[in-house]
Amino acid sequence: MSVLDSKVPKGPLDQKWTAHKNKINLVNPANKRKIDVIVVGTGLAGGAAAASLAELGYNVKTFCYQDSPRRAHSIAAQGGINASKNYQGDGDSNYRLFYDTIKGGDYRSREANVYRLAEVSGNIIDQCVAQGVPFAREYGGQLDNRSFGGVLVSRTFYAKGQTGQQLLLGAYSAMNRQINRGKITPYNRHEMLDLVLVDGKARGIIARDLVTGAIERHSAHAVVLASGGYGNVFYLSTNAMGSNVMAAWRAHRRGAYFANPCFTQIHPTCIPVSGDHQSKLTLMSESLRNDGRIWVPTKKEDAEAIRAGKLKPTQIAEADRDYFLERRYPAFGNLVPRDVASRAAKERCDAGFGVNKTGEAVYLDFDAAIMRYGKEKALISGQKDASDSEVRVLGEEIIAAKYGNLFQMYEKIVDENPYKTPMMIYPAVHYTMGGLWVDYNLQTTIPGCFAAGEANFSDHGANRLGASALMQGLADGYFVLPSTIGNYLADDIATGTIPTDSPEFEAAEKEVMDRMAKMKAGKGLHSVDYYHKKLGKIMWNKCGMSRNEKELNEAIEEIAALRADFWENVKIPGDINTKNQELEKAGRVADFLELGELFAKDALTRNESCGGHFREEYQTPEGEALRDDENFKFVSAWEYKGAPKDAVLHKEELVYENIEVKTRSYK
């Protein structure tokens, strides 16, 4: 039944990528000058791809909705980027990074892609250092590392709590070099509204200039979608306000299969929701779990007293604290993968041990780390009998040096000092492992349409490990696409410029205009946010951290009804032919209203629990996820057929030749 060809090269795992690169077609430098490539999205994947393709000689056009490529949401990534450099000599290798990533993804990702990712990971660090990315260093001048969830080595490179910012500025600087040379034309404050196919190939996009409101046609020989994930389908997430699924969804409607939409990462350490006004959630980096210990009170009455404001966390004796991750998962402790940590926190809160007003928060406590670091510092600075308060001062200084900006962020939002009282955290939607289905060459099921970074589904299976998103975005952009896209474009050296006055562009533009006019013609009963918030509530309550058949069925119906209501009653003020932020939001929410339903349908179809997808019907007696490898060891790739309920499922069977598929255990 499957029409999906992953195009994974034959041969031993560790030679596939090299052998593939040696065999695929190349385009000579003179011909590259005749070829145009569109890159949508300028985060790590898009920015890196645009810079690399332009450097090779292609004519690149970049599109981003922000006012500058430098503001793409990769910038908000905090903790770090993985690479199998083994600088710490702690036994790391490409194989281990590969193994950890496959296992972390709960055996739902493609072996060959993940191995390639591990293989190029070291090169990413070399590349970024050469660009002048100021990674953290040790006193000897060498690069420093720290550890992240789901692994037993220290392979994470970082720049304080702003690693994403520094890496993105690196990619942006590489773009700037090409913009200065005239090889990249940046279209900022532009949004892709549709993909244009000519003779079955992706040949351009319809975009809207968000300042003037003008609808524009842009042609190219290939289109790269690096437009990020769709976490904002939940309304509240750690994504930026503008992050959206539009580019990927428009491609899906044109024939690109959408893979594993229900694989969503709920990140355990975010600042809890404080009220109905909330517009977004803020992440507290996973790196904090290197030093922070997660707990709730052991006694329910203590939790109740804390919620009522009668007791402070610092008053709870050590014996009355339940460090539930350390208790349940002694081998990995506080550094279990994100899906495991999130579910464990939810389990405690659901059982009545939550610690803030809403009962939906657990503590992340740095007290032990402050004292440990303080003691060490006191000893090496010659204060052999420092008092506890002196030790505490020293320890706080060290914690500030490591996580200062995160602590400041927390204090500004919550109005509490996390050096003195434990942070309160709760899981929040953070990343989407699902995305456009791509083959080994990162090509979608539409020839000439490629997807990179979070926008594709390929490397993280059902759960992404920390510090792997930055790695994947840059691997796709700097090293994978520049090779694989040439193989496709080799057939286009004699094609010449793609005209934009063809019937295909005409028709796509008309569809876009009609869609906007239809939105504007709504009765005007409710704002766009009204619908977005309603959708978010359905998604969080029925498609969130745990899911069941009954609620997924309800979600499907409720989302379909909400979508009908939206198209009839949405209110868009102002003129659609000018700058209009409500219109921008409406287009994005309209797509979320379709994706949300497919998401629920995908979750309903997958009768197993794996990674971030937890179906209540499928769990062990201890409450751990119960995977079903016999029936569900495949990628779900959905074909668009009109309404989401009519989408057709295609399966890519996952083949594990180099790794033994086991039950994931972090105990």
Add this chain to the structure above:
Amino acid sequence: MKLTLKIWRQDNANSKGKMQTYSIEGIEGDMSFLEMLDVLNEGLINKGETPVEFDHDCREGICGSCSLQINGEPHGPDRMVTTCQLHMRSFKDGDTIVIEPFRAKAFPVIKDLIVDRSAFDRIQQSGGYVSVNTSGNTLDANAIPINKQDADSAFAAAACIGCGACVAACKNASAMLFTSAKVSQYALLPQGQVEATERVENMVRQMDLEGFGNCTNTGACEIECPKGISLENIARLNREFLSANIKG
């Protein structure tokens, strides 16, 4: 909280703008400043009026999209935060808040509170990079040892989010703090040495072309910078520029 807002409204770059007054109720201290504006906009939309447009994206102080001159100060009264991280607990019931776009000749208004900061992009494009190919065929990362202090100082300069508060704070609308932060990042690292002369010359030339004013060392930029970018960077840029001129 009940507040009076005086907000700059302007249809587009060519139209004349004006201040408009709104009253707003039910604002809580835990709301961020932008969430307060969301509440205002939801009300305006429901009343059939056009909402106030403003730039924002990550809402966690890192993307640099949000701007706003609040009661005369870029990013409002708090230090070391962007507007999106400013919370309403910094205001009190009955306050009047004046909200304007960042004002500078080089930052023309696009609509309401949104300004065009693409001049910053063009300064970066003129030389804010190391000319190294992205092929991955570079030295092993640890083959370039860097003194920790230099690496930390380079990071501190690179932490600039390009929001433009420094320009908005400066009476001359100078972009020296922004430009110097980028020049400094590379000046402090061995990777940046090869192109140091051209970089500082090109970036300063572009900065002047964009119509930013001169630096007269008043230091308002450093005080208003949400990321604490230090004035030392300006001194470093001046040094770099001088030595480039001597070499040149």
